[in-house]
Structure formats: C-alpha cells, structure tokens
Amino acid sequence: MSNSILVFTRDQNLLFELGTQLEGKQLIVPCDALESLPELLKTQTISAVLVHLDRTTLNGYSPARFIAELDEAIDNAPLYGLVDQDCPPRLRKLADKTIDDVLEFPLDFGRLRRLLSDRQDLEGELAGFWSEMPHKELHGRSRSLVTFTPEMFDTMDEIKVAARHNVTVLLIGETGSGKTFLARLIHELSDRREERFCTVACGALPPDLIESELFGYVKGAFTGADRDREGKFAAAGRGTLLLDEIDVLPLEQQAKLLRVIETGEYEPVGSNETQYSQARLVVASNYNLEELVRSGNFRTDLYYRLNILNFRLLPLRERPWDIEYLARKFALEHSRTHNIPLRLIEPAFLETLRAYHWPGNVREMENVVRRAVLYCHRGMLTVGDLPSSIRVAAANQSHNENEPNQPTMHNMTLHDDRQLQPGMLPAGMGARIRVGSPNTMARSSMPSSSHGHASSMTHTHPMATATETGIANPPPAAAPALRMQTNSLEARVDVLERRIIEDSLQRNNFRRKETAAELGISRVTLYNKMKKFGLL
Known part of the structure; x- marks a missing residue:
C-alpha cells in the first residue's frame, strides 16, 4: 500500500x-x-x-x-x-x-x-470469519469452498468423500448457486486432478447437436462434417466431464447416456466403431429430477443410475452468514482486479445484501459486488453503491417477511396485559386508536421492545388532531425522531432509507435535482423525504 x-x-x-x-x-x-x-x-x-x-x-x-x-x-x-x-x-x-x-x-x-x-483491515476482517465462526471448508488447487451455514456442514464432509471415489455425482441447485464451481472443486479434490475437466452445457445446445457434442462424429456423418471430430467423452479422457442442465436432455439422448454410464460404451455419430469412455461423470440440474421422472420427462432408469451420490446446494437466501463472507471476498478480489483500493465496507452495505432474496444466487451477488466496487467513492463501499433495484427489493423483502407478525392497531396491549394508555403512544399513533372504556379494546399478546413499548406500530400523519382521538400529539418535528427510536420494521427501513438519501445528497453536493435523478424519484418526493428525516 x-x-x-x-x-x-x-x-x-x-x-x-x-x-x-x-x-x-x-x-x-x-x-x-x-x-x-x-x-x-x-x-x-x-x-x-x-x-x-x-x-x-x-x-x-x-x-x-x-x-x-x-x-x-x-x-x-x-x-x-x-x-x-x-x-x-x-x-x-x-x-x-x-x-x-x-x-x-x-x-x-x-x-x-x-x-x-486508521484503515479498516478488510483482509483481517475476512480472516476473522474463519477464526470466530463455526465453518466448513474445502480447498482445491485453484478454488476453495467455505460455508458458515450449519445445514451445509454434513454436505461438505460428504463431498470430500465423494470426490475420492470413481462414482457419478449429481448436483441439484438453483441457477447461479455454484454447481459448476463445485464440480470443478470435486475434480481438483479427486485423483483425476491432473487430467482434463470438460463441460457440456446441455441447455445451450439444440437437441439434434447434443449427440455429436457428447460422442463426436466421423467425416461424412452429415452435411458439413468434413472431418472427424471427437466428442466431450473422448476429450475428457480419464478426467472429469460435467453435464450441466441434464434436465433438458431429450429422452433419446438419455437412453444413449444411460448406456455410457452402465458400460462405458458409445459410438460417434456416423460410425459403427464402439469406443470406451474412462471419464468420471458429474451431472447438474436446476430442477428436482424426481419430479421430472414423475411427469415422464426423465427416464427412471437413468435417474437411478445418476442418483448414487446427490448433493443439493442451498440457495443463497438460505445462507445469510455466507452472504457476508462472500461479499467481503468478492469485494477484495475485484478491488485487486480493477486496482481500486478499498478501505471501508459500510455495515449497512452488508445488511442490505443480507436482506435481498438473490434469485440469481452467487453469480448475481458477485456481479452486484463487482459493480459496487467499480462505483465506490474514495474506497468506501456504501449502500448508495448498490443498484436501486437491490435496495428497494431488499427493503420490500424485509417488510414482507416480517409483515405476518405485525399486530393490528385495534388489538394492541402491552406485554404485561396492561391496556395501552395515551401517554404510551408514539407520535401519530392516535389517529389509529380511539381511547374508550376497557371493554372497547380487545386484548392480545404483543412482544415488547427494549424500551417497554410495542415493537411494531403503524404510524399516521403527525398532524392528527387531539379532537379526533382524545390524545394530544407531540409537535410534528418530534415524529421522525420518535420513529427512529423504536425497533419496529418501519423504523429500521426508515434508518436505511435516510442513509441512502444522505449518501446520495453528499455525492451530489446536496443538489436535489441530481439526487432525485440518481434515486429515481421526483424532486417533490425527495423534498418530502428530506423533510420527514430532518435533512432540510
């Protein structure tokens, strides 16, 4: 440095x-x-x-x-x-x-x-994950797999055993969850590591080309076949062959693949000469093959031949601690690749990544972190460096996950069964609750926050009048501050939204027109949010 x-x-x-x-x-x-x-x-x-x-x-x-x-x-x-x-x-x-x-x-x-x-030791913090949290790791020659998800620990041990034996391995997981990465790692952990690793993307090939891609062809086998060409089984030799997206393989090719797995025999297209495959087979699917078998789209006998050792890769949204580790790892890798020195990763940056649902899994996350590194300012990764779609979706995801646990406004009591009293309500709550006799308010259990108030409350406009509710409201300026002090989902989203707006304002030197354009909102909306958060 x-x-x-x-x-x-x-x-x-x-x-x-x-x-x-x-x-x-x-x-x-x-x-x-x-x-x-x-x-x-x-x-x-x-x-x-x-x-x-x-x-x-x-x-x-x-x-x-x-x-x-x-x-x-x-x-x-x-x-x-x-x-x-x-x-x-x-x-x-x-x-x-x-x-x-x-x-x-x-x-x-x-x-x-x-x-x-005083610089944030990003390398040290990444290493701290290894020493401070339970984890499992697998290391090949050029790649490593680390997980902090307990549900994956047994799988990691089983993968290590499977890699040492000459058996077919089936990998099932959503797109982008790391099936190809794991297949290469299995190859590097096996005694075939010195041999070739070949991949066939079955989903990228037309049905009439899959056979020639797998088994090769001889000169004159079809129009344009002006020379012999070996297929991937031959090219892999004694190495490892990955058949990705095996679920799209046509039934006719499934029968021929079954023969190769059972006997090692196959014929190139246009040839009667039988050849023998010595490659170790790893197959990957985005879908549960058992369901395809039931629907008649996958051969039962092939499924049972492939299902000797199968491993399901959890989607990234089910691995929250892996998200933070991978975010730090990708940030450091891409900062070196693009020669962009990093000195700080904002906690809210990691919180937003954890809240997002990651439909594209690890592949999507790496691209998002790479983009953030390219856009980061003065070596700091902040929430503002993430795409607005990620920020909005993460906030919505958190809201949707917690919404079923939200209490209703007409059914609130404190955790010790005392009825809500006017002085206990945050600013703006009065418009939603009318204070009457004890019989007019239903009792229900309600988790309490660390401050002794209800932990999730719906707020209304702070200008609600005392005549409407029988409750005197604090001055409007106090409402944002009171909301920030609660532990409700709304308050936490407000904190995140305020931070995003502040970061954008600073990047644009507090020019509202540019800030609104960057955030994808109107200047009126920006003004109202600045007023709400006390940024005017």
Missing part, C-alpha cells in the same frame, strides 16, 4: 511542518492548483489527500464548484480537510458535508497521524 499523501495547499510553511510532524513516514506530494490535481492523482499512487482550507484556497472558484470538482477528482483515497481560521464559512459548511473528516488549526498532529494510519 502506498504511503504517499497529496497535500493541496499554497502554504510552504504548512508543507514543511507536515513533513516534520509525520517524521518521514509518509511521502508528501504537494499540489497548489485544482487544475493539476487530476493529473497528479493519475501519475501518483496516493493513500490520502489533505486539503488546506483558508481564504486563498478557492482562487476564483465558488465554494460549491471547488468542493464539487475536488470530490469528483478524488475517487479512491480518503479526503481530509485542514481548516484555517480564515476559511470562508460557506466553504467550511460544504466541506463538513463532503470531506471525510476535518481538523482545525492549530492542528492536532496526533489525531492526524491516527487518521492517516
């Missing part, structure tokens, strides 16, 4: 003092013009940027334009402001919103040294 620090200042005394106080541990790269900053960042590997904010900093720029161009130029390094006493107020205000951290003169060099050395 680079120890070079870019210092944006026109004060030579400050450059000298920084060099002295940092004791030569960081190489200082000076810059005194905003125009030359992008070129310096391209030609130098910079670990952090310090910008001196005083009356000479702007040099003809408006504060908003200066901060905007500074923020745009510095993409992969943390940005810290050194605020002098004569810094223009508007510049200081914008810096507080945009820059990672600010230090005021006289400088606290101890704190500056801590900022420059």
Whole structure:
C-alpha cells in the first residue's frame, strides 16, 4: 500500500511542518492548483489527500464548484480537510458535508497521524470469519469452498468423500448457486486432478447437436462434417466431464447416456466403431429430477443410475452468514482486479445484501459486488453503491417477511396485559386508536421492545388532531425522531432509507435535482423525504 499523501495547499510553511510532524513516514506530494490535481492523482499512487482550507484556497472558484470538482477528482483515497481560521464559512459548511473528516488549526498532529494510519483491515476482517465462526471448508488447487451455514456442514464432509471415489455425482441447485464451481472443486479434490475437466452445457445446445457434442462424429456423418471430430467423452479422457442442465436432455439422448454410464460404451455419430469412455461423470440440474421422472420427462432408469451420490446446494437466501463472507471476498478480489483500493465496507452495505432474496444466487451477488466496487467513492463501499433495484427489493423483502407478525392497531396491549394508555403512544399513533372504556379494546399478546413499548406500530400523519382521538400529539418535528427510536420494521427501513438519501445528497453536493435523478424519484418526493428525516 502506498504511503504517499497529496497535500493541496499554497502554504510552504504548512508543507514543511507536515513533513516534520509525520517524521518521514509518509511521502508528501504537494499540489497548489485544482487544475493539476487530476493529473497528479493519475501519475501518483496516493493513500490520502489533505486539503488546506483558508481564504486563498478557492482562487476564483465558488465554494460549491471547488468542493464539487475536488470530490469528483478524488475517487479512491480518503479526503481530509485542514481548516484555517480564515476559511470562508460557506466553504467550511460544504466541506463538513463532503470531506471525510476535518481538523482545525492549530492542528492536532496526533489525531492526524491516527487518521492517516486508521484503515479498516478488510483482509483481517475476512480472516476473522474463519477464526470466530463455526465453518466448513474445502480447498482445491485453484478454488476453495467455505460455508458458515450449519445445514451445509454434513454436505461438505460428504463431498470430500465423494470426490475420492470413481462414482457419478449429481448436483441439484438453483441457477447461479455454484454447481459448476463445485464440480470443478470435486475434480481438483479427486485423483483425476491432473487430467482434463470438460463441460457440456446441455441447455445451450439444440437437441439434434447434443449427440455429436457428447460422442463426436466421423467425416461424412452429415452435411458439413468434413472431418472427424471427437466428442466431450473422448476429450475428457480419464478426467472429469460435467453435464450441466441434464434436465433438458431429450429422452433419446438419455437412453444413449444411460448406456455410457452402465458400460462405458458409445459410438460417434456416423460410425459403427464402439469406443470406451474412462471419464468420471458429474451431472447438474436446476430442477428436482424426481419430479421430472414423475411427469415422464426423465427416464427412471437413468435417474437411478445418476442418483448414487446427490448433493443439493442451498440457495443463497438460505445462507445469510455466507452472504457476508462472500461479499467481503468478492469485494477484495475485484478491488485487486480493477486496482481500486478499498478501505471501508459500510455495515449497512452488508445488511442490505443480507436482506435481498438473490434469485440469481452467487453469480448475481458477485456481479452486484463487482459493480459496487467499480462505483465506490474514495474506497468506501456504501449502500448508495448498490443498484436501486437491490435496495428497494431488499427493503420490500424485509417488510414482507416480517409483515405476518405485525399486530393490528385495534388489538394492541402491552406485554404485561396492561391496556395501552395515551401517554404510551408514539407520535401519530392516535389517529389509529380511539381511547374508550376497557371493554372497547380487545386484548392480545404483543412482544415488547427494549424500551417497554410495542415493537411494531403503524404510524399516521403527525398532524392528527387531539379532537379526533382524545390524545394530544407531540409537535410534528418530534415524529421522525420518535420513529427512529423504536425497533419496529418501519423504523429500521426508515434508518436505511435516510442513509441512502444522505449518501446520495453528499455525492451530489446536496443538489436535489441530481439526487432525485440518481434515486429515481421526483424532486417533490425527495423534498418530502428530506423533510420527514430532518435533512432540510
């Protein structure tokens, strides 16, 4: 990692003092013009940027334009402001919103040294998963499989045993769940690891080409067959052959595959010469083959020949701890691949990934994390770097999963069987509940939050009047704060939504038009949400 620090200042005394106080541990790269900053960042590997904010900093720029161009130029390094006493107020205000951290003169060099050395140890946190949580792991020559899902532990042990023996393996799992990856790992764990690994994507081939792809053909077998061509069984030799999406194999080819599995014999298309396969077979399916057998779309005898050792790969949505591990792993891998240094992964980033249902499983997740790494700003992975579709779907998924447990408003009591009293209700609750005699309110059990109030409540507009409900409401400004203090699903979604909006506002220098466009909402909706969360 680079120890070079870019210092944006026109004060030579400050450059000298920084060099002295940092004791030569960081190489200082000076810059005194905003125009030359992008070129310096391209030609130098910079670990952090310090910008001196005083009356000479702007040099003809408006504060908003200066901060905007500074923020745009510095993409992969943390940005810290050194605020002098004569810094223009508007510049200081914008810096507080945009820059990672600010230090005021006289400088606290101890704190500056801590900022420059305080980096999230992403490699260490990934390794911490291995040491702190129960897990199972399998390691091949070029790939490893790690799971923290207890339901997968027995499967991992069985896969290790299966890899050592010359038997057909059946892998069943949703698309993108890692069947091809696991097939290659089984090959690397077997005594055939020095031989070839070949794949046939049955779903990508027309029915009339599957046979020639599997068994090959001889010259003149059909129009265009101007030479002999070996099939995948021959190409695999003594290695491993993966038949992916075996569920789409036509019944005629299923019969011929059954013969190869039982006897090892097959004939290339157009040939009467019998050949023998020595390949180890791994087959994969997106669907439960037993159901296809019952529907008549898969041969019963072939199914029982394949079903010697079968393994079901759980979908990613059923492996929440694997999600966080894979997110960290993919983030580090793609940051190295694209030369984008990462220094921080925001907890809400991981929370959103865990809440999403991942229909495309591991393959979809890797693509999402790669995109986030490419879009991340100053080495920080935040919720705002995720596609809006992921953020919205994750919030909706959390809501849908918890909604059946939500109590109804006309059926609320506290956990100790005391009826709800007016003073116990959060802001806005009054419009949904009328206070009457004890007989007018049904009793039901209700889990309590850590604050002693009901943990999930539906809120109404804070302007509900006391005459409607018999309950006096707090001032409107208090409503968002009260909602944030509860442990309800709505409150947690509000926290996530507020963070997303704040991140987007900061990236767009609090320009509402650009922020609304980025979030895919209207400026009126953005204004109402900013008002709701106290961001105005």
